[in-house]
């Protein structure tokens with residue numbers, strides 16, 4: 661009888677100097693576009709890279725494994741990600757919001773080198789990890805019964821229950837429309853307000869599903885867009901991203917790189933615009949007399965890329981991923 665077909669572990673999951681992470685820990689999160697991240701970081705991989713969304717550490721481990729002179733500072737909002745992180749002699753970990761990247765880098769690097777606490781690269785792999793979605797008590801999943809929480813970390817000021825049970829119809833409808841691109845935003849908001857108190861994810865998912873006319877249902881779970889909108893609002897994800905992009909661009913030295921993987925159009929639009937502004941150079945109104953203004957562009961775009969069909973087949977979460985990368989030109 662033939663034995664099970666054993667596939668070799670991908671290189672980024674094989675053990676290497678100092679790692680104590682269990683090889684099965686990719687169940688925490690399967691990283692997306694690992695080869696592309698490594699490719700874009702290659703020119704800066706003798707220095708320090710900040711992984712601002714450490715999660716299960718898949719990207720960080722891949723980079724450490726591939727580049728023996730690299731050090732990684734891993735940041736995650738979620739204390740659970742930090743508590744489950746592997747130990748590695750070239751990895752340091754900080755529980756924080758990547759919006760505070762400058763403070764984290766200054767703290768990790770001690771005395772600032774002249775010109776500021778520069779690093780060589782920053783990676784942001786946005787959204788939530790599979791482990792967060794799969795942990796029912798975190799309340800992220802419309803498929804699992806859990807409390808209406810959805811906080812990525814203790815720095816979030818509200819949980820989803822406060823939004824669902826206290827916000828008025830207008831406020832709920834506006835986040836469902838803006839962050840979930842939900843056609844039936846107002847109708848769903850009204851249904852939620854009428855169903856209060858809504859105590860758990862299952863009840864919320866059922867209220868949302870009932871509020872959408874059967875004839876108008878699109879593929880996928882009817883509550884997917886509402887859950888996404890609540891998560892974005894609870895964690896102020898777009899505010900953190902805008903601040904994190906500025907902080908990342910500020911923190912890297914000239915020649916340094918920023919690589920961002922987004923999973924929905926709102927994130928990608930923000931990344932695209934910030935990179936385009938940096939690549940265009942001038943961020944001042946053209947008629948403003950700015951003394952000593954240097955018109956050279958701040959950033960050089962390195963391109964945009966998507967996962968290939970094979971990766972999407974193996975890891976459906978990759979389906980919506982878009983990677984954008986830039987290099988800093990001026991300090």
Ligand SMILES: C[S@@+](CC[C@H](N)C(=O)[O-])C[C@H]1O[C@@H](n2cnc3c(N)ncnc32)[C@H](O)[C@@H]1O
Nearest residue numbers: 691713715716717718719736737757758785900
């Ligand atoms: C898609 S996962 C990252 C997966 C990781 N690249 C890997 O290989 O396992 C996103 C992670 O970023 C964290 N995160 C999201 N927004 C954050 C923020 N503003 N600051 C810090 N961490 C954040 C989440 O808690 C989650 O653990």
